[in-house]
Amino acid sequence: MARGSNSNGVRRYNERLVLSTIRRLNGASKAELARITGLSPQAALRIVEDLEADGLLVVAGRRTGGMGQPSTIYKINGENGYTIGVEIGRNRLTCVLLNFDGVVLATRSRAMTFPDRSVVIDEVVEFARTQLAALKPEQRDAFLGVGIAMPWFIGAWREEIGVSVAQAREWSGDDVEHAFRSALSCPVFFENDGNAAALAELLCGVGLGVENYLYFHIGAFVGGGLVIGGQIHQGRHGNAAALASMPVPGENGQDFLLHRASLYSLEAALGSGNDEAARETWLATCAQALAFVVLSTNSLLDLDAIILSGALDAGMLEALADRVKANIAATAPIDFFKPQLLIGALREAAPAVGAGLLPLYASYSPNLGSLLKGDGN
Known part of the structure; x- marks a missing residue:
């Protein structure tokens, strides 16, 4: 029935x-x-x-x-709830404490060559213990849980960043979520880091007034998220807008966006003698690849905007945005409606902030599925 x-x-x-x-x-x-x-x-x-x-x-x-x-x-009412957000990146661990209104109250960030699972769990537990102990009793009672954002395939593409098989394997097992849930005595929510960052811009950043957009996050690896109708579009496997794997033109045929728009390749080129030339070469390569993805995606989805963000400093991000716009203008077909290109407000913090918003989003975001749930569900 x-x-x-x-x-x-x-x-x-x-x-x-x-x-x-x-x-x-x-x-x-x-x-x-x-x-x-x-x-x-x-x-x-x-x-x-x-x-x-x-x-x-x-x-x-x-x-x-x-x-x-x-x-x-x-x-x-920001005082009505608190959450912790965690971004487990390929080269950085970031933890934030948020209130119900999405305001960041505390931050801890640590650079690492590649995350060790046991170390990450210990640091998240310690951050949660310290921050919750500093809250008033009634504020602790309003704690909603921990959100964790990470790449679904954090151990993939090992050769690009020099990760061993053993390092990659500890993040590929079915017990990853169980290990975190066992260590944290509270609700724990998991999400792809690109989706989490797109959610942060949707609820707290430049996406506040935008219904449909593609989000690019330029980090160690490029990632992204897709917002349709004011909601994160996760896809069948929760991996929609997996931009790192998007095919783009390369020097010798097809390449992937990962190789042309990620910071690991820029960092590898720096320190070889002419850093300014290395940055310019990377910007040109990255902008060309991003413009190709924008043209392809927007031809299919007809979006309101593109949000460009990530771990670049403000000057580099603006320079990249200008080059992307120029590439689109030079290569777009005559029947192409150009989406607005916006610079993300939360930048490098977006995945961690988005992770902290996951408990709020799960409990207080409109979901058509709730219309079909009976009283006992």
Whole structure:
């Protein structure tokens, strides 16, 4: 028998929709929420009042202008929940403490040649212990869990960064998630690092007002995420927008974006005598490959924007963006609608921040599946 929607499922969905909309707008009135979400004014009023009574929303002020009474503006109550986000990168471990509004309250970052699993688990446990101990008892009671962002194939492409088979193997087993869950006495959420970074820009960065975009993260390896309709599109295996493996033209035929837009190749070229020339060569190669991916992806999806971010400094990121725009302008077909190219706001911190948002996103983001869940689910 097919399952139909139910009043509790609809209510959960609408509450999440209101919270998600307020988060993305950084504050909204009841009238704005009704207009943007499609809820009736009466439904929006009831939901906002209930969320305020539950401590999830707070009054942030009043907005005047136009005819009628000033509008009351509601925002997310950051004190109502706390999370920890962890990015396990190929050359860095980053941990952050976030509040319910996505504000970073504490950060710890450590460079490493390649992550050792036991060392990473110990550091995450210690960060969680230290940060939670510093919170007030009522704040600890509002702790929602730990989010972990990492490449799904962190041990793949070993030759590019000189990783041994043994180092790669400890991240490829089925027991990776179990090892973290056993060490952390709280809910633990896992996500691909590119998806997590795209989520961070969606909820806390330049993606706040953008419904459809492709996100590029220039790190040790290039990665990315895809947002469609204001939601992360994960794909069947949670590996959508696996940009490192995207085929692009190379010097001798087909290559992969990994080899042409990742920082490991730039770092390998530096220190050989002319660093400025090495940077210029890398920028040109990277921009050409990124433009090819943008043209291919946008021809299929017709996106609103491209978000370019990562571990580059501001000057290098701007220079790369300019070159990508120039390559697109020079090679785009006449029937191509150019998406807006945006620079990410969170840059290198995006995957860790996105990881910290995972417990919030899981609990408070609208999900059509909640409409079909019965009372006991």
